[in-house]
Amino acid sequence: LLEVLRAAGIEIDAPCGGAGTCGKCKVLITKNVPPPTWADQELLTPEEVLGGVRLACRIRLKHELEVHVFESHEHSLQKAPTFEADGKFNPALRVLTLELEPPSLKDQRSDAERLYAAIEAATEGKWKPRNMTRSLLAKLPRLLRDNEWQVEVVFDYDYVLAVRAPQQDQPICGAAIDIGTTTLAVYTEDMRSGVRMGTAALLNPQRSFGGDVVSRIEVVSKGEASADKLSERVVEGLNKALEESCAACGISPEAIFHVVVVGNPTMTHLFLGLDPTWLAAAPYITVQGDSYCVRAQELGLKVNPEARVFVLPSISAYIGADTVGVILATNMDQGKETALALDIGTNGEMVLVHEGNLWACSTAAGPAFEGANIAQGMRAEAGAISKVRLDDDVYLETIGAQAARGICGSGLLDAVAELVKAGVIEESGRMLSPEEAKAEGLPDNLVERLEETDQGARFRLTPPSAAHQVYLTQRDVREVQLAKSALRAGLEILLQQAQIGYDAVDHVYLAGAFGNYLDQGSAAQIGLIPPELLERVVPVGNAAGAGCELALTESATWGRIARIKRELKYVELSASREFQDLYIEHMMFPEL
Numbered sequence: 001l002l003e004v005l006r007a008a009g010i011e012i013d014a015p016c017g018g019a020g021t022c023g024k025c026k027v028l029i030t031k032n033v034p035p036p037t038w039a040d041q042e043l044l045t046p047e048e049v050l051g052g053v054r055l056a057c058r059i060r061l062k063h064e065l066e067v068h069v070f071e072s073h074e075h076s077l078q079k080a081p082t083f084e085a086d087g088k089f090n091p092a093l094r095v096l097t098l099e100l101e102p103p104s105l106k107d108q109r110s111d112a113e114r115l116y117a118a119i120e121a122a123t124e125g126k127w128k129p130r131n132m133t134r135s136l137l138a139k140l141p142r143l144l145r146d147n148e149w150q151v152e153v154v155f156d157y158d159y160v161l162a163v164r165a166p167q168q169d170q171p172i173c174g175a176a177i178d179i180g181t182t183t184l185a186v187y188t189e190d191m192r193s194g195v196r197m198g199t200a201a202l203l204n205p206q207r208s209f210g211g212d213v214v215s216r217i218e219v220v221s222k223g224e225a226s227a228d229k230l231s232e233r234v235v236e237g238l239n240k241a242l243e244e245s246c247a248a249c250g251i252s253p254e255a256i257f258h259v260v261v262v263g264n265p266t267m268t269h270l271f272l273g274l275d276p277t278w279l280a281a282a283p284y285i286t287v288q289g290d291s292y293c294v295r296a297q298e299l300g301l302k303v304n305p306e307a308r309v310f311v312l313p314s315i316s317a318y319i320g321a322d323t324v325g326v327i328l329a330t331n332m333d334q335g336k337e338t339a340l341a342l343d344i345g346t347n348g349e350m351v352l353v354h355e356g357n358l359w360a361c362s363t364a365a366g367p368a369f370e371g372a373n374i375a376q377g378m379r380a381e382a383g384a385i386s387k388v389r390l391d392d393d394v395y396l397e398t399i400g401a402q403a404a405r406g407i408c409g410s411g412l413l414d415a416v417a418e419l420v421k422a423g424v425i426e427e428s429g430r431m432l433s434p435e436e437a438k439a440e441g442l443p444d445n446l447v448e449r450l451e452e453t454d455q456g457a458r459f460r461l462t463p464p465s466a467a468h469q470v471y472l473t474q475r476d477v478r479e480v481q482l483a484k485s486a487l488r489a490g491l492e493i494l495l496q497q498a499q500i501g502y503d504a505v506d507h508v509y510l511a512g513a514f515g516n517y518l519d520q521g522s523a524a525q526i527g528l529i530p531p532e533l534l535e536r537v538v539p540v541g542n543a544a545g546a547g548c549e550l551a552l553t554e555s556a557t558w559g560r561i562a563r564i565k566r567e568l569k570y571v572e573l574s575a576s577r578e579f580q581d582l583y584i585e586h587m588m589f590p591e592l
């Protein structure tokens, strides 16, 4: 059934990519309800099973079914706040009205040559475009003559993108696009003034092919769907987001002539329809890692048909254009400071700059903080528990102040930190049984929330009166331990490269939605952030998107991008003995 839903373009969450292990691809069957499978019984509540809820990836279609897909709470999605990076406005994309010298027997230059020379003269030799598409070239002679050699021309350093009758105030725009594994963010910019005109964010429609990059790569490598199919899906989502962002500021997507794209390497591969199979297996090779330019039309992106789409470079199979964006936005490559940047999405990417040298590494740390592999984990959207405090009772905050449906990354981090602090979870990560908690003398209000199950203890976060109970399970705590120790070990490996300690670090930039909303105290409590760095933490929201905007609006950024691509040293952790040792060392929660 999941395959049929995917083929029909129906968006449904499938974090494990259809392996039957995440329990998130729920649908409601109202006619010909199939008997529950083993996975349904393991991963759904008895009430859900009785009510006809099934996992779409476990249903083999034999009869006609009536299927209801649960609505996604996309509009309440907790998005990373946009971050405005400091930058000048000096885009490569330009618009000019030109008066060309008409041809004569003494001046028999071609129409195109005449136009290129006029642009070069008007820009004092700074812009020397020498190209245009065949379709524009075919229209050029008429356009020039019908407008009596006075035309408005849109161009960049290499290409002429539009030639038309002079029309004052016609908008000329660009779009910066951040393709996240979970969320797509689009920023529309006025390319005459540099003002951000509109923004839009949507869930990445590829999520029905898996929640993390590895499951999406597997879908392609196993031949369940082609890279082109996944490209189509993300482009569909981007077209929706572009339309929304343009509608909000009253422009047509046709006014967009430049698009700059960032994303992790899997996302940029799948955006371009490139097979990502070799990103996932040693020696982890990208199809291409340089900046790449393609026509919007070729990808089906609904902006101006002549628009050029620039994808920022990837550094390795797991450090991509989004990390380059974070470096640009935080100016890490520019100053003299020693700084760490941490972008926790479905992967955790880390960058260190020290004395002008840049190192980066990546760990598969994030999925837990995005709700994957967590029994009642969910994205940060309406009804997700986002904050937890333990005092005389358990205090919860949910997104949108709605009844709790599950728990998102920031809530998960809080819940674990608070339970460690209260002694319900031991340093080793083991959750006490109700009897042990009682014997330890823990308060009754905590003891009565503990339950013993086949898979260890679990702690009820919601009050007994709640319509839907949300638990933190022993397995969830283990997932948090794995994620936080991987991130922490990665940070320490970077510091080892520069041969410095935490005291040398001036700033820790936390990028992304999770980085922005996590409680820094809780992160230090569980050892995700070293406590000595707490005061130097700076949340920077969607810095990857902000870096992408810089590349769109400030042409000098491309020199920085080339230097980052050339000089950033990628530290491969998969074969590192030190990483393994540190990973095990940081599995424990810090002593109180």
Ligand code: FES
Pocket: 013, 014, 015, 016, 017, 018, 019, 020, 021, 022, 023, 024, 025, 055, 056, 057, 058
């Ligand atoms: S259980 Fe069906 S997609 Fe994960």
